[in-house]
Amino acid sequence: MRVLLLKDVYKLGRAGDVKKVADGYGRNYLLPHGLAVLASPGALKQVERIRHSATEQRVRLNQELGAIAERLNGLQLVFPVKAGETGKLYGSITSGMLAESIQQATGAQVDKRQIDCQPIKALGIHKASIRLTIDLIPNLTIVVHREGESAESAFAETAAAQTREREAEAFAELSADLAAAEKAEEEAERQTRKGKRGEDAEADETAEA
Numbered sequence: 001m002r003v004l005l006l007k008d009v010y011k012l013g014r015a016g017d018v019k020k021v022a023d024g025y026g027r028n029y030l031l032p033h034g035l036a037v038l039a040s041p042g043a044l045k046q047v048e049r050i051r052h053s054a055t056e057q058r059v060r061l062n063q064e065l066g067a068i069a070e071r072l073n074g075l076q077l078v079f080p081v082k083a084g085e086t087g088k089l090y091g092s093i094t095s096g097m098l099a100e101s102i103q104q105a106t107g108a109q110v111d112k113r114q115i116d117c118q119p120i121k122a123l124g125i126h127k128a129s130i131r132l133t134i135d136l137i138p139n140l141t142i143v144v145h146r147e148g149e150s151a152e153s154a155f156a157e158t159a160a161a162q163t164r165e166r167e168a169e170a171f172a173e174l175s176a177d178l179a180a181a182e183k184a185e186e187e188a189e190r191q192t193r194k195g196k197r198g199e200d201a202e203a204d205e206t207a208e209a
Helices: 023-030 047-072 095-106 153-208
Strands: 002-005 018-020 036-038 076-081 088-093 120-122 124-130 139-146
Touching (some): 124 153
Parallel strands (some): 076 139
Antiparallel strands (some): 002 018
C-alpha cells in the first residue's frame, strides 16, 4: 500500500514523503498511530503543507535536543553481570535498563522505545543508538563484563566471540564445499554407470545382429 507520511518515521522517511509499505505495517502501525495516511489524491494535495510544517518542527526539536545528543553521543555504559562459562548472561540487559543507566550517567531522560538495541544476552562490547529525532541519533557503547572482572575483560570476550564466529563460518563453508564435491562425485559416478549401460546395450544389439 502507498502512504503519505505525516511525521518523520525512523528508517522509513520524512513527513511529506510518499512510501510503499507492507499492508500490515501500514494498517496496524502507521495509520492507527497517526504517522501516515493513505496516499489518496486528496491527501497528496497536502504534501507541501505537511513538509513545511514538519520542517519547522524538526528544526525546533533539533535545536532543543542538540545539546542532549552531544552528551549522549559516544557515551559508554558499563554493566557488571553474572554469566555462564560460554559468556551467556543469566538474563538480559534491556532497553529499559539502558534508559535508566543513561539517566544516571547524564541526567537525560530517554524513552526506552527510542533506544535501538536488541536485548543484550552475552558478554562483550555492544552498540546502541538513540532516536532523538530523525536527524539526531547519537550512538552508545555498552560494555558488559563478568562480575568480579575488569571492564577490559569485555573486549577480550568480544574478540573471542568474533573468533568463534569466524571459525563457525569457515567450518560451514568447508562443509558446504565437501557436500558439493560429494554431490559432484556421485553425479559423475551416475553418469559413468549410465554410459556403461548404454555401451552394454549397444554391444548386445551388435551381437544379436
